[in-house]
Amino acid sequence: MVQFKTLLGSAAALALSATASPLPFQDGAKAVYFQTNKSPNQIAAVAVHSSGKLGKYTFHPTGGKGGAEVSATGPNAPDALGSQHSVVVYGDYLFTVNAGSNDVSLFSIACENPTDLKLVGTYPVNGGFPNTVAVKGDHVCVGYAGSPSGVSCAEWSPLGVGKFDTIREFDLHQSNPPNASLILVSDAVFVEDESRLLVTARGSAESPGFVATYDVDWAGQVSGKGEISTPAGLNASFGAVPIPRTQLAFVAEPEVGGYILDVASPSKPIATVTVPGQKAICWSALTHKSVTGIFPDAGTNTITQVEIPCGRVIQQWNSTNGNSGQLDFSIDATDKFFALAFSPKDSQARVASINLSGNNFTDIDNKVIAGTDMNSQGFAIYP
Numbered sequence: 001m002v003q004f005k006t007l008l009g010s011a012a013a014l015a016l017s018a019t020a021s022p023l024p025f026q027d028g029a030k031a032v033y034f035q036t037n038k039s040p041n042q043i044a045a046v047a048v049h050s051s052g053k054l055g056k057y058t059f060h061p062t063g064g065k066g067g068a069e070v071s072a073t074g075p076n077a078p079d080a081l082g083s084q085h086s087v088v089v090y091g092d093y094l095f096t097v098n099a100g101s102n103d104v105s106l107f108s109i110a111c112e113n114p115t116d117l118k119l120v121g122t123y124p125v126n127g128g129f130p131n132t133v134a135v136k137g138d139h140v141c142v143g144y145a146g147s148p149s150g151v152s153c154a155e156w157s158p159l160g161v162g163k164f165d166t167i168r169e170f171d172l173h174q175s176n177p178p179n180a181s182l183i184l185v186s187d188a189v190f191v192e193d194e195s196r197l198l199v200t201a202r203g204s205a206e207s208p209g210f211v212a213t214y215d216v217d218w219a220g221q222v223s224g225k226g227e228i229s230t231p232a233g234l235n236a237s238f239g240a241v242p243i244p245r246t247q248l249a250f251v252a253e254p255e256v257g258g259y260i261l262d263v264a265s266p267s268k269p270i271a272t273v274t275v276p277g278q279k280a281i282c283w284s285a286l287t288h289k290s291v292t293g294i295f296p297d298a299g300t301n302t303i304t305q306v307e308i309p310c311g312r313v314i315q316q317w318n319s320t321n322g323n324s325g326q327l328d329f330s331i332d333a334t335d336k337f338f339a340l341a342f343s344p345k346d347s348q349a350r351v352a353s354i355n356l357s358g359n360n361f362t363d364i365d366n367k368v369i370a371g372t373d374m375n376s377q378g379f380a381i382y383p
C-alpha cells in the first residue's frame with residue numbers, strides 16, 4: 001500500500017512537472033526536429049551547437065505513417081501536409097502528427113541530450129489527415145485537412161494521450177488524402193494567453209478560407225462551438241503564431257504576404273502586410289529579444305521582417321545559402337532562426353540556420369540531412 005501510494009505520488013508529480021508551463025525560454029536551441037513524413041514516419045533530430053552550427057542527427061520511428069496532399073500532378077511535395085505546427089515541442093515533450101495513419105505520437109526529450117527521443121506512444125485521432133498540433137497545459141488539439149475536416153482535443157500526460165473528444169467539424173467536402181486544390185485546414189495554435197484556440201483554413205478558387213476561434217475555459221477545455229470568419233480580403237490564412245501578451249496572431253497568407261489578426265475580433269485584420277516580391281509565404285514566426293514578425297518565403301530565399309503590431313515591412317534580406325526558399329521554421333530565444341529547406345540541386349531536406357539578432361541578418365549554416373526527401377515537413381526546436 002505504501003509502495004502504491006509512492007508510485008501514485010511520483011506519477012502525479014511527473015504529470016505536474018510536464019503539464020506546468022515549459023522552462024523559461026532563454027537559451028539558444030540545442031536541437032531541432034522535423035518529420036520525414038514517410039511510411040514508416042520518423043522524427044529527424046539534429047543537434048545544434050551554441051554557434052548555431054548544426055551537428056549530428058538521428059532518426060526516431062513515430063509508430064505511424066506520413067502522408068501527402070494530392071495536387072494536379074500527384075502527391076504534393078514539398079509541403080506535403082500543407083501546414084505549420086505538424087511537429088511541436090512542449091516542455092520536454094515532442095508531439096507529431098502521422099497524416100497517413102490518422103494518429104499522433106508523443107516522445108519525451110532527454111534534456112541533457114535532446115536528440116535522444118523516447119517514444120511514449122502513438123494514439124488514434126478521430127479526423128482525417130491530421131496535419132497540425134496545438135498543446136497547452138494538459139490539453140492537446142489536432143487539426144484535420146482530410147475527411148472529416150476539423151479539430152478535436154484530448155488530455156495528455158507524460159504517460160500518454162487520452163481519447164480525442166467529438167470533432168468540431170468543418171463542411172469542406174475534402175477527401176483522404178486531401179485535394180490540395182480545395183480548401184484546407186492549415187494550422188491550429190493557442191492564442192491570447194492560451195485562452196483561445198485558433199484554427200486556420202486556406203481557401204481555394206471556389207471557397208474563401210477562414211479562421212475558426214474557440215474559447216478555452218479555466219480548466220483548459222476547448223469549447224465545442226467556434227466562431228468562423230473570413231478576415232476581410234484574406235482568403236488564404238496559413239501558418240499563425242501568437243503574439244505574446246496580446247490577443248493577436250501573426251498570420252502568413254500566401255496571396256498577399258500576411259496579416260495581423262485579433263482573435264477576439266477576427267472579421268477584420270488589424271493590419272494587412274503586403275510583401276513585395278513574395279511567392280509563397282506560408283509560415284510565420286516572431287523574434288524574441290524585441291518582438292518582430294518574420295516571414296520567410298517557400299518560393300524565394302528572402303526573409304521579410306515586419307513591425308508588430310502595425311504591419312510595416314522593416315526590411316527584406318536575401319540569404320546566400322543556396323536554398324530555393326525556407327519552409328517550416330522556428331526561432332530560438334537568442335533569435336537564431338532554423339528552417340527546413342530544399343535546394344534546386346537535389347531532393348534532400350536541409351536545415352538552415354540564420355542569425356536574426358541585430359539588424360544585419362547573417363547565414364550561419366545549411367546542412368543536408370541524408371536519408372530524407374521532399375516529403376519532410378514540420379519544424380520544432382528545443383528548448
Ligand SMILES: *[C@@H]1O[C@H](CO)[C@@H](O)[C@H](O)[C@H]1NC(C)=O
Nearest residue numbers: 050051052355356357358360
Ligand atoms: C548574431 O548576431 C549578433 C549581432 O550581430 C551578434 O552579436 C551575435 O554574436 C551573433 N550570434 C551568433 C551565434 O553568431
Ligand SMILES: *[C@@H]1O[C@H](CO)[C@@H](O)[C@H](O)[C@H]1NC(C)=O
Nearest residue numbers: 070071072175179180181182
Ligand atoms: C481536386 O479538385 C479540383 C478542383 O475541384 C479537381 O479539378 C481535381 O480533379 C481534384 N483532384 C482530385 C485528385 O480529385
Ligand SMILES: *[C@@H]1O[C@H](CO)[C@@H](O)[C@H](O)[C@H]1NC(C)=O
Nearest residue numbers: 205206207208233234235255
Ligand atoms: C477572395 O475570394 C473572393 C471570391 O471568393 C474574391 O472576390 C477575392 O478577390 C479574393 N481575395 C483575395 C485577396 O484573393
Ligand SMILES: *[C@@H]1O[C@H](CO)[C@@H](O)[C@H](O)[C@H]1NC(C)=O
Nearest residue numbers: 277300301302315316317318
Ligand atoms: C533579393 O532577391 C530578389 C530576387 O530573388 C531581388 O529581386 C531583390 O531585390 C533582392 N533583395 C535584396 C534586399 O537584395
Ligand SMILES: *[C@@H]1O[C@H](CO)[C@@H](O)[C@H](O)[C@H]1NC(C)=O
Nearest residue numbers: 315317357358359360361362
Ligand atoms: C550592417 O551591414 C551594413 C551594410 O552591409 C554595414 O554598413 C554595417 O556596418 C553593418 N552593421 C553591423 C553592426 O555589422
